[in-house]
Amino acid sequence: NAGVMQNPRHLVRRRGQEARLRCSPMKGHSHVYWYRQLPEEGLKFMVYLQKENIIDESGMPKERFSAEFPKEGPSILRIQQVVRGDSAAYFCASSVRTGGIETQYFGPGTRLLVL
Amino acid sequence: KQEVTQIPAALSVPEGENLVLNCSFTDSAIYNLQWFRQDPGKGLTSLLLIQSSQREQTSGRLNASLDKSSGRSTLYIAASQPGDSATYLCAVKTRIGGSEKLVFGKGTKLTVNP
Numbered sequence: 001n002a003g004v005m006q007n008p009r010h011l012v013r014r015r016g017q018e019a020r021l022r023c024s025p026m027k028g029h030s031h032v033y034w035y036r037q038l039p040e041e042g043l044k045f046m047v048y049l050q051k052e053n054i055i056d057e058s059g060m061p062k063e064r065f066s067a068e069f070p071k072e073g074p075s076i077l078r079i080q081q082v083v084r085g086d087s088a089a090y091f092c093a094s095s096v097r098t099g100g101i102e103t104q105y106f107g108p109g110t111r112l113l114v115l
Numbered sequence: 116k117q118e119v120t121q122i123p124a125a126l127s128v129p130e131g132e133n134l135v136l137n138c139s140f141t142d143s144a145i146y147n148l149q150w151f152r153q154d155p156g157k158g159l160t161s162l163l164l165i166q167s168s169q170r171e172q173t174s175g176r177l178n179a180s181l182d183k184s185s186g187r188s189t190l191y192i193a194a195s196q197p198g199d200s201a202t203y204l205c206a207v208k209t210r211i212g213g214s215e216k217l218v219f220g221k222g223t224k225l226t227v228n229p
Contacts, residue, residue, distance in 0.1 A: 033217075035217075035219075040221070041221055042119070042204060042206075042219035042220050042221040042222060043159075043204070043206075043217070043219040044219070045216045045217065045218070048214055048216070055214055056212060056213065056214040056216075058211075058212045059216075091158065091159065101147075101166070102208075102215065103164070104217065105161075106151075106158050106159040106161075107158055108157060108158035109157075109158050111156070
């Protein structure tokens, strides 16, 4: 069973461009979380999705950021018109609930650099 | 608002030393607490997960304790090795705004010198 996969692992964009980050959850997992880690900071929750539904997007900036988890295919975190402050590592986690306990499994992250 | 603090921010020790990393959280209403390891440029590896009803968990040279009432956890690493060098993150699972979330500390960067 492959782990959580994220691609690309590294992404360089110029200011004003769009960034698309992809996350493929572990097989059988239908819940996906996105986190952002700024330099020298801990991970901060951004959004929680189930298949075709956004459950909680309270951690996501109101503008330029969007996320989806379609019925088929990976979850996508989209950042429009990137700015230098968007440079960070973006981590995805997928989860499964067993016996009432949910466990999140993290991907390797996408490191976004905005020039 | 749940806040997680990790002390110290960085720690450098000689090989073989036993050490303790500290984590504190402001709201004791948590589901569980988890310790992760993060290597430079890599993702997170889960080390230990302590449910809110538990007091400690052990895995090999690692032992994590949880005192929910005082909002504290420690990660004890015995007989440290250079391969233990990494950033250690503490995270609590809590309910915020209607859904369960992990709230992370900023981490402790550990360097074990040979």
